[in-house]
Amino acid sequence: MALHVFFLIVTTAIVATTISATDHIVGANKGWNPGINYTIWSNNQTFYIGDFISFRYQKTQHNVLQVDKVGYNNCTIEGALRNWSSGKDFILLDKSKRYYFICGIGGCSNGMKVSVLVHPLSPPPRSDAVSAVHSSEKSDAPVTFHGNFGSILVFVGLSYVCFRI
Ligand SMILES: *[C@@H]1O[C@H](CO)[C@@H](O)[C@H](O)[C@H]1NC(C)=O
Ligand SMILES: *[C@@H]1O[C@H](CO)[C@@H](O)[C@H](O)[C@H]1NC(C)=O
Ligand SMILES: *[C@@H]1O[C@H](CO)[C@@H](O)[C@H](O)[C@H]1NC(C)=O
């Protein structure tokens, strides 16, 4: 019995501390579209290594190119580093640096450009209570993956079943 409890606690702690990524939805509910100032959007977010940035748009009308500073400032696509066009692109921010993204099909000159600075240190795991406070403070607060809680339940359930038998 003591082993069950120990295993439950350890498993729950490991899962809770290792999974803590935020998905920053570009433009929040406005998505990736012309006529939006994404500098204001990105200034309202804090990005950490391991977070995702995601772009949602009509894939027949727009796309996403990762460019360098010159491409961002001048809306030029030569030397684009990577590109996406699914209409719902999740991009892992795996380095601490400034990333630049633009639309490569004409939208850039209408404001479809965003630059984000990714910070090295991940914040301590956010509890549901802390997330709720952030959500009420910021109308466009980033979405924290709710997979966290589901994973914890699965792990707890599995470990309980394993050790009962
Ligand atoms: C977007 O907002 C930023 C910050 O307020 C401002 O400096 C910038 O000029 C704006 N860009 C456009 C294209 O309006
Ligand atoms: C824009 O492109 C020109 C060359 O076409 C270059 O000289 C200039 O430095 C670029 N601007 C920025 C801000 O990088
Ligand atoms: C997108 O990337 C692929 C290779 O990853 C490349 O072949 C293609 O030319 C790129 N498209 C644009 C628009 O940059």
Ligand SMILES: *[C@@H]1O[C@H](CO)[C@@H](O)[C@H](O)[C@H]1NC(C)=O
């Ligand atoms: C930025 O955040 C502030 C509060 O922190 C909020 O009042 C404002 O509406 C937000 N603006 C955008 C464009 O997300």
